[in-house]
Amino acid sequence: MPIRSDSDIVMIRQKTRVWATEQGFGLVDQTKIVTAASELARNALVYGGGGTVRLEALNDGMRKGLRLTFEDRGPGIPDIELAMKAGYSTGTGLGLGLSGAKRLCNEFDLHSTVGEGTQVTITRWK
């Protein structure tokens, strides 16, 4: 799915909600992954100049999960450790996007190359 405008962020929230429900997530887990998706989609839009998100339904035999991969071709993050700090922001936000999304998920993976872009993958297991 594309992330090009703030209506796309709404669309991603709704799609994530539907997928989380289909995976059998409880209400709290649904809300957590949807909120994390919203934060990361906005990051990709505001800081990455737009990008894409890929949703995957996971099933490892034991449990079900949901994985979201956000990609942008923006300026990248020069100092990931600093960007992950709660309350740090180069923009006008609260600086909770990355750190908050990480806390709301079970697995969090961030790759960024300055000048090329950023990829963030989050997974939440049921």
Place this chain on the structure above:
Amino acid sequence: MERIPILKMGEFLLVSIQVDMHDRLAMTLQEDLTTRIVSASARGVLIDISSLDTVDSFIGRMLGHVAAMSRILDAETVVVGMRPAVAITLVELGLSLPGIRTALNVEKGMELLRRARKENGRQFGEGPYVPAQD
């Protein structure tokens, strides 16, 4: 343009957010509310978020801004109807909405606004200002 309606009830303003707001709509609501507080001489704002199944840091920030701006404009803001799953998620996200008064539902929220109004009145003295004579 799409807008969230703001209702006036006595000296209070009521807003019920019934749609999944995109960021621009949230910003418009923030501006509309600030303008209406002044034009309606409102003393309180009640925001009902019981229909919202997600509140992320952007909406949280908007609510915080409305509370701060209304305070400067001599009005109290109370956010009501937050769903339990939203509350859990907000705290885990790292957003505890400091400076925002909350109530469980619209009825309790209105009660809170009325009480805050009365306490403020007592604090500053009711009635017109009369300069001291000496």
